[in-house]
Amino acid sequence: MKKDIILVEGAGFCFGVKRAIDIAFDVAKRHKDGVFTLGPIIHNPQVVEKLKELGVYPVDDISQKNIETLIIRAHGIPKEKLIEIKKLGCEVIDATCPFVKKAQNLAEKLAYEDYQVLIIGDKEHPEVKGILSYAGEKAVVINYAQNELTELEKIPTLDKKIGIIQQTTQPLSKVKEIMNKIINSLDEFEEIRIFNTLCNFTSKRLEETKKVAQEVDLMIVVGGKNSANTTQLANLCRKIGVKTYHIEDAQEIDKEWIESAKKIGVTAGASTPQWIINEVIDKIKKFIN
């Protein structure tokens, strides 16, 4: 029986992730005795393992080790942490994604110009923690999913200047919904300034995944279980109503899934490397034949 496999256009590494890994490779080549990244360079355990073989090691506590060169990961880090690192006197190489950097810069600009900054995103995510650190003391993270819009009522400065930015990987539809809710909650305001800090690559991947999910009866979503954008892709597919599995690598695929499906879609998060996607597709093909 013939079965179709459709790979979503733009699945896998995004621009910021590619860039961070390239930087890590380059730096590792120059330092024969190893370099360090503060936290995992990207949210994918397989890539982090591969990089270890090349001498790139993630660390959480920089004070314990004698570090010569430190790479800032793609998600960025809080401002205070950066100041702390620079005090250590080691060489700092910034692999923060330029989209995240833009959000950090805008957060800092808005706070400096006395806006009440609102960040649409997940406050537990390292990217958001980093952006928040630049957004001033009054800044608030809004995540509709967690019903935090009620928090808005408690902000005393919300009738003045409001600046809104977003975690780069949020879907535009959710951002619009939250912006509408913020506007509707206002009895008064002086100014609302909304900067688009969303990443085009993420929204394009979501859009293409949606298209494929609508025409298959099984979706395989490949990426780290701790990757927010991969989880988002899996949730989107489930919402559409298609049977969906979120896996980290080809080993996890069950023969039964493939046997009971006619048309299979494959997508992958921004931190999933091409070789893992290839392995997944090969495994699916093997089960079909």
Next chain:
Amino acid sequence: MKKDIILVEGAGFCFGVKRAIDIAFDVAKRHKDGVFTLGPIIHNPQVVEKLKELGVYPVDDISQKNIETLIIRAHGIPKEKLIEIKKLGCEVIDATCPFVKKAQNLAEKLAYEDYQVLIIGDKEHPEVKGILSYAGEKAVVINYAQNELTELEKIPTLDKKIGIIQQTTQPLSKVKEIMNKIINSLDEFEEIRIFNTLCNFTSKRLEETKKVAQEVDLMIVVGGKNSANTTQLANLCRKIGVKTYHIEDAQEIDKEWIESAKKIGVTAGASTPQWIINEVIDKIKKFIN
């Protein structure tokens, strides 16, 4: 039979109208042979008539007369008109409402900084024509009531920087609704900057009128038939479902209206003077007794 009359708090002259009339009085005192205003100084024919007795005359065509001193009315005028007047060499006294002036200044600033300016308001209103003249060539007036939101789709620069301001007398609820629709219509954007150019006096008057309209069975709305904010008050009362009459002065009141009502509310637009409101109340009282 006892009947209640409730006068809405804040009915009548607003800050900008009071200021414009005070300026006209002052200037008229200094010029024994009369001064001119470009268009009626405010939207109330009775006040304009009274001012004529004091030597303040509205003109539409300034080129025909030998004008020494010209007063700019409360609603403001288009930028080109101001330049034209200044070329005539006459003394120009600006009685533009400071709230309108703020909207004009923000329109100019946004256009200068390359925002696509959107003005929420009635494009036929002189205030909006004035603001529009400062908002750059690409500027568009949006009036939900006239279904002009479809116009948004035709604007090629809407995916870039958008600046939004409002006609000062628009109700906040309508402005929020239109802002939501603008946000929902966007597939992409770079920045959205919304300045609140609404007049507090107008929104307060609308709010207080709403309260009174909900507890009476007849509303008398006093103000010029060409006054947008008075018409807005009348529409608000009708929407609530209370029997409503929009009148310009006490002469228009019909005895039958009063006889069939138990509780009567009175409100008045921003350009309605206190003496007209007093006459209206006296007339109602006369019909009651």
